[in-house]
Amino acid sequence: MNPAIALATAWRVLRQLRNDPRTIALLVAAPSGLMILLRYVYDGSPQTFDRIGLSLLGIFPLVTMFLVTSVAMLRERTTGTLERLFTTRLAKLDLLVGYALAFAVTTCVQVGVVSLIAFGWLGLDAPAGLAWVLALALASALLGMALGLLTSAFAATEFQAVQFLPAVVLPQFLLCGLLTPRSQMVDVLRWLSNVLPMSYAVEGLARVRQGVVDAVLIRDLVVVTGCIVLALALGAATLRRQTS
Amino acid sequence: MTEPAIAVEDLVVHRGNRQVLFGVSCAVPAGRVTGLLGPSGGGKTTLLRAIVGVQRIRSGTVTVLGRPAGDPALRTRIGYVTQAPSVYTDLSVRDNLRYFAALTSGADRIDQVLASVGLPDRAADRVDELSGGERARVSLACALIGGPPLLVLDEPTVGLDPVLRRDLWQLFHDLADAGSTLVVSSHVMDEAARCDRLLLLREGRLYADDTPAAILRQTGAEDLEGAFLRLASEQAPR
Numbered sequence: 001m002n003p004a005i006a007l008a009t010a011w012r013v014l015r016q017l018r019n020d021p022r023t024i025a026l027l028v029a030a031p032s033g034l035m036i037l038l039r040y041v042y043d044g045s046p047q048t049f050d051r052i053g054l055s056l057l058g059i060f061p062l063v064t065m066f067l068v069t070s071v072a073m074l075r076e077r078t079t080g081t082l083e084r085l086f087t088t089r090l091a092k093l094d095l096l097v098g099y100a101l102a103f104a105v106t107t108c109v110q111v112g113v114v115s116l117i118a119f120g121w122l123g124l125d126a127p128a129g130l131a132w133v134l135a136l137a138l139a140s141a142l143l144g145m146a147l148g149l150l151t152s153a154f155a156a157t158e159f160q161a162v163q164f165l166p167a168v169v170l171p172q173f174l175l176c177g178l179l180t181p182r183s184q185m186v187d188v189l190r191w192l193s194n195v196l197p198m199s200y201a202v203e204g205l206a207r208v209r210q211g212v213v214d215a216v217l218i219r220d221l222v223v224v225t226g227c228i229v230l231a232l233a234l235g236a237a238t239l240r241r242q243t244s
Numbered sequence: 245m246t247e248p249a250i251a252v253e254d255l256v257v258h259r260g261n262r263q264v265l266f267g268v269s270c271a272v273p274a275g276r277v278t279g280l281l282g283p284s285g286g287g288k289t290t291l292l293r294a295i296v297g298v299q300r301i302r303s304g305t306v307t308v309l310g311r312p313a314g315d316p317a318l319r320t321r322i323g324y325v326t327q328a329p330s331v332y333t334d335l336s337v338r339d340n341l342r343y344f345a346a347l348t349s350g351a352d353r354i355d356q357v358l359a360s361v362g363l364p365d366r367a368a369d370r371v372d373e374l375s376g377g378e379r380a381r382v383s384l385a386c387a388l389i390g391g392p393p394l395l396v397l398d399e400p401t402v403g404l405d406p407v408l409r410r411d412l413w414q415l416f417h418d419l420a421d422a423g424s425t426l427v428v429s430s431h432v433m434d435e436a437a438r439c440d441r442l443l444l445l446r447e448g449r450l451y452a453d454d455t456p457a458a459i460l461r462q463t464g465a466e467d468l469e470g471a472f473l474r475l476a477s478e479q480a481p482r
Contacts, residue, residue: 008346016334019370080330084386087296088347089319242314244259244300 001093009090009098013072014105023068027106031060031114039122046123053124054209055178057114057133058201061107061141063169068106069099069148070161077152086241095239096232099149100142107141108134127211136208139224140201144169146231153238172198177206197227247310249274249394249425250295255304257290264290266448267304272427272441277413277420279439280429281472287448288429289327292398295427296324309394320348323387327398329379333372337363337382340371341389348390360415361385362408377404384412388419395419395426401435413438433469444472451475 017024035053042049076082085095111134118124126133147168155161175185175193182193182203193199204220207213250272257265264287272278280288293299294306297314306313309321331340341354358364361381366374371382384400397416401409413435416426420440428439436442437456444452444459452459452475456468465471 005347008343012332012335012339012343015339016332019334019336079333080326080328081332083298084324084326084330085347087298087319087322087324088344089316089349090347242298242300 001091001097002089005090005094006097006101009095010101010105013099013102016072017068017102017106027064027068027110028113031056031064031110032117034060035114035118035122035124039118039124049122050125050209051206052178053118053122054126054133054205055176055202057111057118058136058140058205059173059176059178059198060114061110061137062144062147062198062201063165064110065103065107065141065144066148066151066169067144067162067165069103069145070152070155070164071158072099073149073152074155074158074161082239083243086239092236092239096149096236099145103141103145104138107138110141111137126208128208128213128217132208132213132217133205135221136201136204136224139221139228140198142228143197143201143224143231146228146235149235150231150238153235169198172196175199176202178202197224200224200227246274248272249309250427251305251307252291252294253305253307255291255294255306256302257287257294257299258302259290264448265294268445268448268450269304270443270450270453272425272443274425275420275423276440277416277426277428277438278441278443279436280427280443280445281433281436281468282431282445284431286446288431288445289398291445292324292396292427292429296322296396320390321393323348323390323392323395325384325387325395325397325400327402329371329376329383331371331379331383331386333379334370336368336370337374337385338367340382340386341367344386345389348392353389353391357385357388360388362411377408380404381408381412393424395424397426397428399429399431401430401432409435433467433472436468436472442468444475446476 038053039049115130115133151164151168152161155164175189175196176198182190182199185193200220200223204217207217248271252268252270255265255268268291280291282288290299294301295308295313297318308318311318338354341357358367361384363378363381366378371379380400387395401412416428420426439456441455442452442459443450459471463471463474465474
């Protein structure tokens, strides 16, 4: 790996995003708007707003980075830039780290703005501290990126890439414990929930809401990180220097 | 003659269920412009991909600058321009060049390279605002930025007007005179005469590997188009 090339790649990806102001506006405005909507939908039930609002801070980055990465990587594959990059000294890891850095920066902006609105104006509360919220949101974003990278290998068009979102993300959303506590699910669903990474991000944010920084919270972060590494490794295996 | 820049021995390539190259052997001399000519679908792109090391091959060998094709040491020494311009259309011309310069450890020669491909005042424009021919030249500029000793160019002059084509061929010869080796594919026969050496590839087989003058002499044809027709119809591939 060559840090200068990884940084150049991160810079390039950020420039591409910066040249697309509408996507940036949507990345920030959509979750902010949803958070405001949620606050007033649960106007009479602040506990419910706290529970769902905090979980959403982990779910938004996952969904958005999944979409952005799967489309961006599909473009690299279909426009020939990926093949061209692989004739240069760029290593796979440079590419992955470059994308990860760029999307980490993007996530900080996204979560920063949404947090400002949620904690500063809407009265959302994170007793364990904002640093934990940011850490879990960043982990979710990188998980979304890694899953998007992996699924982009199975999509031939941008239409297909977008359709992978409901296929990959919605089951995790249904089973992550936000709609029904995982302990109340039937065994099969609970087992399924146990192997889906979003469950751990949402569980971690629940700890943050309860103000408990304990082994479970640390374990949740470790599990999500492990899933990022696993998905990235599988995704890297789909990036081939030589193709037929 | 010095050692060839590229030596291909009995190269066989399949893509999917189809055989694309049927035992191609050729040598590309260093410091020259070698034209890879032939009809569309004849295997030109596949041969170029094998040379830059992104094509999986069935059998045979490809040696580039003394190393097997695809060797990591070659990655800083080859500039590859794909047939469809492979640049980032949502970036400016300058940002594209800056990125490819970072990948090739190229010095900051962006303005010089842009001038050499005839785009001196388009650096600030986004690539998706450019015409097809201009995009192709941005893609070429991104390959030139690192000053690689070997340039592999897949139909770099398609869609360009005659003046620009003449200028680019002049640029190719200037680069060769400065010591670079160029392999340039084209399906336009009138470009064949501009090459120092020609490879004629048709249906995955090589029909000629010689200088334009020698090919004319050997076939007795009046021009290279006629020579190619004769080679394709009369002779077994070499």
